[in-house]
Amino acid sequence: MSNIASGNTIAEVANLIGDAARANMLSALMGGQALTAGELARHAGVTPQTTSGHLGKLAEAELIAVEKQGRHRYYRLASPDVAHAIHALMAVAASGPKRYHPIGPRDEALRLARTCYDHMAGRLAVALADALTGMGHVVLADGAGLVTDEGRRFFCDFGIKLDGETSSKRPLCRTCLDWSERRPHLAGRLGAALLDRSVALGWISRTAESRALRITRAGEAGFSSTFCLPPDWRAPLFSQKY
Numbered sequence: 001m002s003n004i005a006s007g008n009t010i011a012e013v014a015n016l017i018g019d020a021a022r023a024n025m026l027s028a029l030m031g032g033q034a035l036t037a038g039e040l041a042r043h044a045g046v047t048p049q050t051t052s053g054h055l056g057k058l059a060e061a062e063l064i065a066v067e068k069q070g071r072h073r074y075y076r077l078a079s080p081d082v083a084h085a086i087h088a089l090m091a092v093a094a095s096g097p098k099r100y101h102p103i104g105p106r107d108e109a110l111r112l113a114r115t116c117y118d119h120m121a122g123r124l125a126v127a128l129a130d131a132l133t134g135m136g137h138v139v140l141a142d143g144a145g146l147v148t149d150e151g152r153r154f155f156c157d158f159g160i161k162l163d164g165e166t167s168s169k170r171p172l173c174r175t176c177l178d179w180s181e182r183r184p185h186l187a188g189r190l191g192a193a194l195l196d197r198s199v200a201l202g203w204i205s206r207t208a209e210s211r212a213l214r215i216t217r218a219g220e221a222g223f224s225s226t227f228c229l230p231p232d233w234r235a236p237l238f239s240q241k242y
Helices: 007-018 020-029 037-044 048-060 080-094 105-112 123-134 149-158 188-200 217-227
Strands: 064-069 072-077 114-116 119-121 138-141 144-147 174-177 184-187 204-206 213-215
Touching: 007 020, 020 037, 020 048, 020 072, 020 080, 037 048, 037 072, 048 064, 072 080, 080 174, 105 114, 105 123, 119 123, 119 184, 119 188, 123 138, 123 184, 123 217, 144 149, 144 174, 144 188, 149 188, 174 188, 184 188, 188 204, 213 217
Parallel strands: none
Antiparallel strands: 064 072, 114 119, 138 144, 174 184, 204 213
């Protein structure tokens, strides 16, 4: 039996997300890693006592889930649906009225490559989506994605197995509108597998206390040769001011 999304229930969820501290916590969890209350407190800029109350409300609304390991508690987004909703809000917020904000090293690192829950985002992810589409490995339309037969062979050679995963209710391939590039990047099981495989190959690595991904020297060469990325893929698609 499922709940009906009435105006009141939508308003309740929106009110929870609308608090700045809770919004910062949910944004931090978009990195895909489970975080402690202390880590989330630093991201939100609030005290540990205040953080506990916020986390309790988010958990009660099933926006986050709690994982216990010994005496430690770790928090993560409750589901891909929650991550998709937060990402959609990020895209809407990014396309709103422009506010001047000088771009620093951290901003540029996030726009180049970052995690979006369990898949990649930023200019790297958009370039990969464009390249895979251009090579005929995926077909993207209206937020959905189809992996072609040639694409399945390509991903198998790359070390990603797409067959035999019928038990998952999650789509194999869909798109997210990248909030910094305003272009789609790959999500779904395929997007998650691309991130995991790239980390396993040592092409990208996570950075502490940030969603930014570092592209290694091996990754620079590997992404370019394997996915036939254009030489200027790092260049911003347009100028932005925040």
